[in-house]
C-alpha cells in the first residue's frame with residue numbers, strides 16, 4: 001500500500017518530470033513515446049496521478065494501463081529493462097531512499113505484469129519470455 005508519509009506530491013512531480021525527460025531523450029524508447037503520445041501535458045498529469053496513487057495511496061489514477069500497453073507493438077523485455085534502468089537512475093537522484101526502494105519494487109512488479117499481459121493478449125496467450133528483473 002502507498003502512504004502519504006513516503007514522499008510529497010512535489011517529489012512525485014519531480015520524479016515524473018525527470019523520468020520523462022530521460023525517456024524522451026532515449027534513442028530507443030523516445031521514438032515510441034513520440035509515436036503514441038500526442039498530448040504530453042495530459043500524459044504527464046496522468047502519470048503524476050498514477051505514481052501518486054501507487055506511492056502515496058491517493059487513489060487519483062483511474063486509467064487502465066494494461067490494454068494501453070497490450071496494444072503497443074514495440075514492447076520487449078529489453079525495452080522494459082531499459083525503461084526500468086532509466087526509472088532507477090531517476091529515483092536514485094531524488095535523494096529519498098524510501099521512495100527509491102518502494103518505487104523500484106512497484107515499477108518492477110508492474111513491468112512484469114504489463115509484459116505478462118502483453119504476451120497473453122498476443123500469441124494466443126503463450127508466454128514466450130518472462131521478464132527477469134532480479135539482476136537489474
Ligand code: HEM
Nearest residue numbers: 032033036046050063064065068075079080083107110111
Ligand atoms: C518498455 C516499457 C514501456 C513503454 C515503451 C511504455 C510506453 C507507453 C506509452 C506509449 C503510453 C501511452 C499509451 C497511450 O496513451 O495510448 C504509456 C502509458 C502509460 N504507461 Fe507505459 N510504457 C512502458 C512501461 C511502463 C511501466 C513499467 C509502467 C508502470 C510502472 C508504465 C505506466 C504507464 C501508465 C500509467 C500509462 C498511462 C495509461 C493511461 O491511463 O492512459 N509504463 N506507456
